[in-house]
Amino acid sequence: MTVKRSRPSGTHHGDLRNALEQAALALVAEKGAHGFTLAEACRRAGVSVAAPYKHFADRDALLVSLALKGYEKQRRRYRSALAAHTEPVEQLAAFAAAYVRFAIEERALFAITFLAGLDKIRHPELAEAGSLLHDDLTPVTGQITGDAESALDLLVKVAAAAHGLALFHQQDMLPGDRSSPDWAEDQAARAARALAAHYTLS
Structure with missing residues (x-):
């Protein structure tokens, strides 16, 4: 039977x-x-x-659930990256490298979190999740800049550099030997150090 x-x-x-x-x-x-x-x-x-x-309730609600998981995975990675260093500039560099690594290793989650165009007014939990990442990172940039406004400026610039490198890697826009994940991570870390140096010297 x-x-x-x-x-x-x-x-x-x-x-x-x-x-x-x-x-x-x-x-x-x-x-x-x-x-x-x-x-x-x-x-x-x-x-x-x-x-x-x-x-x-709909397709966006499914994507929001995944985006929240994406934010949480990022937060764990960033906290681990920060914990590996004690000097704030190196913590910031480690964050930038971890940002690129997340985009490479969690490509779909990265796309949902940052490229899906989800409405943060309709889904305020997304904005709250993003704010938690800022809350972890602005104390680091604050140690470099010395004031809250500049700390946020520095964080945005470092995240923008890392985000751009992540997208360049995903879209195969990095030529030749610069197309490796290690190169993209290293450049993100270097960009973070260079941006931090500007605030340190000013």
Whole structure:
């Protein structure tokens, strides 16, 4: 006698939320943050098209859930990078390198967190998650600049440099031997040190 195994459905899937999130991550990796529908995520997860609404009101809600996980993964990485050094300039350089490494190793999460165009007014939890990252980093830049306004300016400049290098790497815009992850990380760290030096000398 053959026992027929039923396909997972929206009502019987053991871990529906995680299955949908993993399906969305895979689709973003293949098509980009704007290149898939909720119905496609359902098909990839092997559930009915009605299943997501038990957990997610719409496609953006699914992406928001993943973006929050992205922020949390970044925060853990950045805290680890900061903890590896005691001197603030080197802490800032380690953060910049970790930013690029996250973009390379967590490409789909990076795209969802920063490139999906999610509405932070509609989803204020995203802005709050981003603020937590600032809260970890501005004390470091504050030790370099000596005042809160300049500390934020320095952080924005370092993050912008790291973000640009991350995107250049992702889009294969770095030529030849400069296309390696190690080179991009090293340049992000060098940029952070150079920017910090400007504030130190001024």
